[in-house]
Amino acid sequence: MAWNMTWKNTTHLWLAEDILIQKIGTVLYTYILPVIVGSGFIGNSLSIWVFFRKSLRKLSSSVYVLAVLVSDTGFLVSLLFVWLEVLGYYLNHAQGVCQVLVYLTYVCSFLSVWYMVCVTVENFITICHPTHVQIMCTRARATTVVIVLALAALIMYSLSVMITKVRQSPGSPRALCEKNLEYQTLTSIFTYVDSIITLLIPLSGIAIMLTAMVLSTANSFRWRTESSPNRELMGRRLSAANPQVRVAKMLFALSVSFLVMNSPIHVVRLYYLLRSNSPTIADLSYGEGLMHLVLLFVSYSNCSIKVFLFLIFSRNFRKTLRNLCKGLIGCVFKCNKYKLNERTFV
Incomplete structure (x- = not known):
């Protein structure tokens, strides 16, 4: 994750194979990235403002949604510094700023993933185990989970500050924010552990729960259509009476969009991680580099589109x-x- 912040200094390794990737990368980082960051700041701020209103904040799911929006906004802050680097302002390579931004990137990435897991779990209980909603889906429980995850991330990723260093690379006119070579073994272990807890486990869990929700919804629909009209009317009344059920469609859209837009880049990263002991952009072929770049921006976009999902799926x-x-x-x-x-x- 932290190596996303050094694009300008690594992209030249791809240029030997084809100049096209430089043009695509220049367009994406110079013009598309500020659109993602700007729209994300505006959309997330607007969404946070709306979800803080009394009519929405009383739901336990709103606690998780607010947490996702805040962590996404934190990640967009790190992307803002990437864009400033493209413009020639190398603030993210300054001592102190480098470590803080890498730390922020790790923490916000972890929290975005696991808060989305919480959103999916909340929706899974609502759809597959509706009788447990009032017991499991409470605002107090959601607040506790959000705080515990935030504290865990802040403590766990403090190690990233130690394994990140600003140093002068041979042949480079300026110091760069890079991994500290003194802790190469520790960095490799840290990368593998981070990949498991922010990639393999959460994405697999979200995919399994979404599948279960689809099957449960299909069975419920079939049961209603095959049963008497009175049962169908009773089911509709129960859904209308439970506010948690009414937001299920919106939460499902959030989970699906997150899985679809983030899984490809994470699967590709996992493949690179397993293929090489020290995966870097320099190891990628032209086709792999181009695919990685496009999928990376698809993943970035997920931090900015949530306001549109709310507008479409939440009355x-x-x-x-x-x-x-x-x-x-x-x-x-x-x-x-x-x-x-x-x-x-x-």
Whole structure:
């Protein structure tokens, strides 16, 4: 994850095979990356604002969604410094800034993945075990889980500060933020462990739970269609009465989009990790490098599209946002009217 931050200094290793990847990389990092970062900041901030409203924050699932949005925004901060590097501002290679950004990248990546696991678990209980919703899906339990995961990430990834170092590479005009060669063995162990806990376990768990939810939904639909109209009406009333059930579609969309947009790059990384003891971009062929670059940006985009998923799949989100916008517009008109009256009086 941390090696995403040194693109400008490693891409030249691909250029020997084909200049095309340089052009694609330049377009992606110069023009597409700021769009992802900018839209992500705006969309995530707007979503956080909406989910903090009383009508949505009372749900336990909203606690996990807010946690995902915050961790995604933290990851976008690290991407912002990558873009600044492309523009010629090498702030992420400064001593101190280098270690903080690598630490932030690791922590936010871990939290984004595991908070999405929590979202999926919450939805899994809602769909597959609806009788346990009131016991398992509580706001207090969700808050505790979010805090415990955050503390675990902050402690666990403090090691990344030690294995990251700013050093002058041979042939490079400036110092670079790189892995500390003094801890090469420790870095390899750290990379393998990180890959297991942020890749293999969570993505497999999300995929299994999503499959179970699809099968459960299909069985439930078949049961309703084959049963009497009274049972179907009763099922609809139960769904309408439970607010946790009403957000199930939105949570399912979040989990599916996360899995679809992040699994390819993680699978590719796992393949590179197993293929080489010290996987670097320099080890990739032209085709592999191009595929890695495209999949990487697909993964980045997942940090920015959640607001669109909320707008599409959550009626409560749309309603709350519409009310907030109406209130904001009304406040602006009142302020302008007040100022106009003051000037008229003077």
